[in-house]
Amino acid sequence: MNPSADALERHFGSAIRRVTESCGDTIVYVELGRLREILAWLKDTPDQAYIYLVDVTAVEYREPERPLEVVYELFAFSRKVGLRVKAELPKDQPLEVDSMVPLWAGANWLEREVYDMFGITFRGHPDLRRILMWETYAEGYPLRKDFPLRGRFSRSEQVRQALNANPEAHYSLEELGIAESYQELPADMRGRLARGERGQIAEPKGGA
């Protein structure tokens, strides 16, 4: 058992929901609302010094009533020990959790991936967009258990949507400097950018 678990319980009391051990890894379940505070403490306290964020991910269990979990895998270079911190997200509430990008810049893409795959929103994330699937992907969040392995749409519909997605759809006006000069762009490019970024793909003519 990692001694950090005891230190956390002493310092945060009831915000530490429970501590378990599995296969030699210490797992700390913490209160969702205080997650950032707890991780900041683990990172900044000198005798904890978990300065390296190894991984951010989420887990959904096969039992539909069990909550989702966000998982933070930490590592302390100085003491060469790892710690796993988890917070539970009940499914009947909005899936929201504080972003850890202010603490670790490395959380940026990892949290975007969790958002993309599970639909968990990270509050305060600077650039929360889909990362692996494209912006207009309409089928849902692939790693959720209610998402079928082959996707929700038929194969022909998937091909149609994919072929009709403009490659320009992946530009994001907000992140690019051309945002200020949007009105000066040629009309067709403006239209493409607007369609790709926010619009839907047109229904097929003559019925599919």
Add this chain to the structure above:
Amino acid sequence: MGVIATPDRSPGSVVSQVSPNWLTTRVDFLVNWARSNSMWPMPFGTACCAIEFMAAAASRYDIARFGMERMSFSPRQADVLICAGRLPFKLAPVIRRIYDQMPQPKWVISMGACASTGGIFDNYAMVQGIDTVVPVDVYVPGCPPRPEGLLYGILLLQKKIRGETLADPSIRIEQTLDEHGLRLSPERIDELSEPFGNSLHQTRSA
């Protein structure tokens, strides 16, 4: 391949009125000889197969023996699109645009199981065979195919090119997307994409 447009037989089309004769077969021979021995590949390498494609282009297998060492990374100067690796849906419009940008005459080699059928990736992200997106001339099986396999595919394509004739212009007609934005009919795509073999049994997660 039910979507190929009917050949242009209108009176204005000169070549279509010429039936094969001594002159056209000689011209065919010359043109096909030149085409088949100087194919410039457009390496659309996405995944593992691209590594074997690189191996085929490097020292030991030396694709230059077939007049193909000039990799054309611009589709506008390419003759053969070699799709080496799996094709996710996110990449489908890209390969389609590259194919559309290539000038005629053009051919497509589908290298590897994933490009040809989706391979082991029968899931939400993967196009189940690039023939639902672009027409394919040669399928090279293997996961990934060995460089020798790719070279054999290239030889087959050369053989196919040597059988082409200028008297049949239909093979050079651009195959564009239909009004649904698809290459094949939706029913045909669903049929081509159906799971088979082992992937029939993989829909239960526990």
Add this chain to the structure above:
Amino acid sequence: MMAEKRTLDVALGTTGVDERGLPVTVPLGFEVPDAGAVEEAPEVGGEHMLLNMGPQHPATHGVLRLVVELDGEVVIRVIPHVGYLHSGFEKLGEYRHYNQIVPLTDRMDYLAPMANNVCLAMAAEKLMGIAITERCKVLRVIACEISRIISHLVWLGTTGIDIGAITPFLWMFQEREKFYNLQEAWTGARLTTSLTRVGGLMADIPDGFEDGLRATCRSLLGVMAEVDRVLTRNGVWVGRTQGIGVLTAEEATNMSMSGAMLRASGVDYDVRKDRPYLDYETYDFEVPIGEHGDVYDRYLVRFEEVLQSVRILDQALDRLPDGPINVADHRVILPPKHAAMTDMESMIHHFKQVMEGVPAPVGEAYFSLESPKGELGYYFVSDGTAKPVRWRVRPPAFINLSALSKMAQGHLLSDLIAINASVDIVMGEVDR
């Protein structure tokens, strides 16, 4: 620490600016326009250009797409777009037995498939509490180090092409073919090895493998010495790599870099040393650490890692013990074919494993190892069935790539290619 923004000298032999402080460019062969015409020319300064690179571009090492905002030739911002090779690995893993996931891992980091195989088997063994045999441990070390070598060889070759040196590519692929031959003799496949099984290996090394590996390592060292002579002190190479794409130690740690990206910045973190597995603590090898965190240091670190891997391979071959490669428990690993055909109990084990898989106890395990790209971690969550509830891959290349925007800011467009190459991405693993 951001690198200093550089601009190009416009007109040689002049101050480059006119009396109003505006840059003067003189097109060759054209008359210099008179002052009045210059007055009327539209103001173009400050306009940025948007450049799209990829997803089909020879210098992006796969289907990476970069949207670059340029001021002239200077990169103001670069936004990587990934996901063009997203294949749903993690979702597929939830539908497969642990051993059935092994072929998936081949296709993830296809430049170093054996390291991925080993990582998967080790993670599943950690979850199930299986201790593997001594011979298996040493063979897995050999597999990991061969992977490191062939991955770094591809990296060196393709990076050389990106920066303008084509010869190393041909040398590297020649050496790689020798390792591929060994890999093929051992596993039956050049690329998709599927080497490991939970509790052991798919096959023992064939006769002559040890001699072949020693000979290949010797010839590799000769080629590496040649590459060293060609590149390390080459003026073009040094000029295009030194001071480019700098990450400080703090930045690299904060951005969760790993592997050569982290060590080139001066952080001493190698999973082989810091979380030892497969008895790596008993091998004698050095972990190269860089100072400046630039592209050149990453080159030096990877170069040295190849040499250290050869050292480890030598030691592993020396100590390779005899004995079984698989655990004795036939509930975990398939019994030999002749036993399955003659012995009732073995046949039942065989049947149950093939049809139902090996159930893992309820729990979760994170196991990571030092793959050629960095810290490769597999995280399994099990609910007691033979298929994982969640299979998470900690993708080193994905996380390393996220620092690209930071590293490329203020550099020239041509440096962006060098920086991108120095990350050593493999899109199969970035996008999974």
